[in-house]
Amino acid sequence: GNSVTQMEGPVTLSEEAFLTINCTYTATGYPSLFWYVQYPGEGLQLLLKATKADDKGSNKGFEATYRKETTSFHLEKGSVQVSDSAVYFCALSEPGNTPLVFGKGTRLSVIA
């Protein structure tokens, strides 16, 4: 079946550092891809998405490009802030009326 693999965390960065969180997927067909963010004690929020190959999703300074040739959707941000500390989940959609497939999440801690 379809699956999502994220880099193991936690990731600890200094403020203003460059962020990359790797995400690769296995899927049949042409899934849509998503990044969600979960701040402490809260539910998940959709951060960005891409629905077809070579699409770039972006929001709040975060970007991710749908790379079909490498089956990847890596999350990047040029300069992280303390407020970006959260858990980040990569996810994909499967064909039909079924739930998203989520990765295990990557915890990011940004220190001042």
Next chain:
Amino acid sequence: SQTIHQWPATLVQPVGSPLSLECTVEGTSNPNLYWYRQAAGRGLQLLFYSVGIGQISSEVPQNLSASRPQDRQFILSSKKLLLSDSGFYLCAWSPGTDSSYEQYFGPGTRLTVT
């Protein structure tokens, strides 16, 4: 705009007691609905999802059950809680006909079984 509500926000229950968590969605019709559990420091575990009233798919066999008595209401229940039921319970919805299938999450319920 659409909103999703969960209650209660926090709950402390003794082992063996019953459970009822409620989730409601406003501003949309015929949504797909989902229940997830998140253990401390862990990822998401899909428990149940529903594509319509009375239609429930169970992903993990356990002592929990779900019901959808109304189009925009989703209830998670248990007759007897176990210690292992502690966790953060998240409800989510998605547009039933949206081709991008993104899901929108509620604020969650923190359940502690003592």
